Amino acid sequence: MDEILYLIIVAFCSVLALFVIAKLLGKRQISQLEFVDYVIGISIGSISAEMATDVGDKPMYYYLIALLIYFVFDIILNLLGRTTPFLKHFLKGKPLVIIYEGKINFHNLNKSKLSINDVVSMSREQGYFDISKIKYAIFENSGKLSIMPVENQQPLVAQDFALQKTSQLPCYVVTDGRISFSALKELQKNKSWLLDKMNLKEKELKNIILAIYDTQTDKILIYPKN
Secondary structure, three states, X not given: OHXXXXXXXXXXXXXXXHHHHHHHHOHHHOOOOOHHHHHHHHHHHHHHHHHHHOOOOOOHHHHHHHHHHHHHHHHHHHHXXXXXXXXXXXXXXXXXXXXXXXEEXXXXXXXXXXXXXXXXXXXXXXXXXXXXXXXXXXXXXXXXXXXXXXXXXXXXOHHHHOOOOOOOOOEEEEEOOEEOHXXXXXXXXXXXXXXXXXXXXXXXXXXXXXXXXXXXXXXXXXXXXX
């Protein structure tokens, strides 16, 4: 009886420990799974694998009890999430607005545990190579980035103006307060040119999360951290 009670306590403690770890790691480590699904899934999988490979003296009902605990735990959490909005947001998380009205929300960016490079990469995956063309970007509970483009910024085709349109990749000259010297080398520019162009001192770069140079307009679009 003492062993069964010990097993129940250890199983519950492992659930809580895995849940805390999943919360700390953030949604980007979970792909399309939510926090609770991630914790329950890897726990049940681990118990099942050990049960299938255990050749020791542990009775099988030990593993079955542990699996039942995780199963009941999942049902209880889902029921609480449906009836209590606060618990639902705490357990499942909630979407975070990373870009709002074309401006980067630095607070939510930190909260999501994403870097600006992650946002740029996830935007490229959806066909948005220039985040200045993004009006809203929402980091979903599934770990995906949902994007709404700026009005009238859909890609044009040559037939629209009977002209041949040349596409160019955006040039990210500053990311996370650091100068991209590889980008400057590609532009055949130096740090002094960049600081003059941005009208900033080098120590003020720490307040810039992203700066994009547009070669067609010869202008730099700056995203501050505020």
